[in-house]
Amino acid sequence: MQRSPATAPTIARLIEAFHRLPGIGPKSAQRLAYHVLRAPRAEAEALSEALLEVKDSTRLCAVCQNITDADPCAVCLDPQRSDSTICVVEEPLDVAAIERAGVHRGRYHVLHGAISPMDGVGPEDLKVRELLSRLGDATVEEVILAMNPNLEGEATAGYLSRVIGAMGVRITRIAHGLPVGADVEYADERTLRAAMTHRVEVDREEGSD
């Protein structure tokens, strides 16, 4: 990053800290740093407190490995949810997205990443062992793999299917095909093939499944 000698070292340090955040380029980092500099002291205090609190009071749920401030987390403790299905996702944000859609009433498991063979990221770098320990008894009847439809997601789903398959638990994978709002014209072959394979009857009444 370019830094002019006129920048005070304390400001430079703050710019660098912002620059390290994902999606923040050198220009945005500068803008954020000068915003903090000009803002009232209370605002800076609130920011620094929020930063420290998130580090001090959040941890991983011992059951589902999602980020939580109470362990076990609210989803794991919810008696309304079914214990018989676990939806496995790559990241905590994926749980949030599926919850917003309200399409899953079972439990979750967060892997905290995906297998990436060429980067040397393997199953032992993810929360796989923790997942397997939840499948030992007969409570869980189905594991839903909700990995991203890309190479890392496919490697992860392929590996988990082998392990969990050997445990005799039913495995399903969320369907992929065309996203809402997409054009058939621009879809790639693999997406179209997936969309064709998972096609559904149209003469059924809505919501009657």
Place this chain on the structure above:
Amino acid sequence: MPRIRPIRTEAIVLRQRPLGDADRICVLFSPTRGRIEAVAKGVRKPLSKMSGHVEPLSRGQFGLAQGRSLFVITDAQTLDPWSPLHDDVERMTEALAMAELVDRSTDAEVSSGPLYQLLRRSLESLASTQSPAAVRRWFTLRFLDQQGYQPELDACVRCRTEVGPEGNGYSAVDGGVVCPNCHGAGHGQRLTSPVFRLLRYMRRSSAQSTAQVRVDAQASAELERHLSMSLEQALDARLRSSSFAEDLARAETIGRSAVQSAAESEREEQRRAAI
């Protein structure tokens, strides 16, 4: 900034990594320009028109514009999605090993037609084969041959006498087969006659014919050892993707033992409850 004409090229996508919030850097391998790093903008957004066309382990036609430091992909059209390499994790693992090998051993802006053809043919064979590991081993031998590490299979690498099929050794360090005399003197690992014959067969046959040769588990393990030692010697490193291949081979055992340990802890609990 001087205006540079955009490039059109066919390429195989070797790998990707995320860039910022929505973009990816794709490593492309082109027959005329070698390894190219190019940004695919916006492909991590769900409605990206490009995302399905820049997936690793596919072949496509790309338009590239010179950006400030990297190329930017202006358009991408898949020519060959190689779906079986994505749908089957074993094929995928072998394909990734090939892609990693090419990724590590090619430079930017160096024409690499023969290696491109080798990779393309091998990925095509891999997409249709029933023996993914055999195709990848064939690729490995041909890769070594092409890159100038050609393992010697005719004369002893220590004393230069011509070798027969029996009693030989294989020395990755010395670069090939070791005659029975030199092997007896402690040089090389044991090279059984079926594996010796198979290596020579692989050198003169196609990937498809090699994949059809029946090889027992012991011989494949031996072949794998010799080839991976030669490869490590050539690369001076181990392939990262090979540890996933090992994880995958252990997957079912891990699953079965997880069931066993759960059953044991349940029995243990029952025992404690009974006391």
